[in-house]
Amino acid sequence: MNILLVYAHPEPKSLNGSLKNFSVKRLEDAGHVVRVSDLYAMKWKASLDADDSMDRRSDMRFDPALDSKRAFETGRQSEDIALEQDKLRWADAVILQFPLWWFSMPAILKGWVERVYAYGFAYGVGEHSDARWGDRYGEGTMAGKRAMLIVTAGGWESHYSPRGINGPMDDVLFPIQHGILYYPGFDVLPPFVIYRTSRIDEAGFSRIRDALGQRLDDLWNTTPIPFRPQNGGAYDIPQLTLRPEVAPDQVGFAAHTG
Incomplete structure (x- = not known):
């Protein structure tokens, strides 16, 4: 299988650096083909701006979504964006590896998502009507591919427990796993999280290495997180709220798994 590892840590000699090297070797030893986007080493440009379109007129008002759509459709995206999109097309599975900084991913990785997930590539696809609201949340460009997070956190595991001060880790990671990965269609595997x-x-x-190795060995056997597909009947469209009979006693993030 083809595996893309998108890696965001500035220090090669860090715990993250060691785990990244271990993951690549483990996957390659198992016969997979691995490509790594090491964002700090690549000096990845994090900001989404007008320069992402190669032939945009300087006197035009910048519209992030429409400029992204126009550049994607005409093949006029900056080269770094197009190369990362090609990696995503190539990959059967994607691993995002990062330290949890201020309850989210590092800015450089968020910038990778904002720039690479162009309009027409990762969002804004499919029919929008009273019957469907686009190909997303279980459908879309990445449907049929798998994705997993490898996350390191400085806090104790108890800090991220159901009653922990930081909130449950599943809730902390929900915007990434549901919004960034499930939205364009990935089957999202439970995260591999390292604490303290x-x-x-x-x-x-x-x-940790042994446990991570097992997760990597099981990449194609692990049951994905059971997020509810948007167009599978659980949601009223176009309101995109759960039907009254679906998880009637639940609200918040937990209501969207079942």
């Missing part, structure tokens, strides 16, 4: 990163010794790293 500053306290990991050699024995701890060995245990």
Whole structure:
């Protein structure tokens, strides 16, 4: 299988750097073809702006969505964006690896998403009507591909437990897993999360490596998170709210899995 690992950490000698190297070797040893987008090493431009369209007139008002759509449709996106889109088309599975900084991904990875997920490529696709509201949330360009997060966090696991001060990790990661991955169609696997990163010794790293290796070995056998597909009957369209009979006692993020 073809696997794209999008990696966002500025220090090659960090825990993240070691885990990235381990993951690549483990996957390649299993016969997979791996490509790595090391965003800091690539000096990836994080900001979505008018320069992302190669022939945009300087006197035109910049519209992030419409400019993205126009550049994608005409093949006039900046080369770095087009290359990353080609990697996504090529990949059977995508792994996003990053440290949890301020309850989200590093800005450079968010910028990768904002620029690479062009209008017409990752969103704005499919029929929009009273029967369907586009190909998204379980459908779309990435349908049939798998995705998984590898996340490191400095806090204790209990801090991210159901009653923990930081909120449940599943809720913290919901905008990424449901919004960034499931939205364009990926089957999203449960995340691999490492806690208390500053306290990991050699024995701890060995245990983490073994557990991660097993998750990578099971990449095509692991059951995805059961997010509800948008056009599968659970939601009223075009309101895009759950039908009254679906999870009637649940609200918030948890209501969208079942």
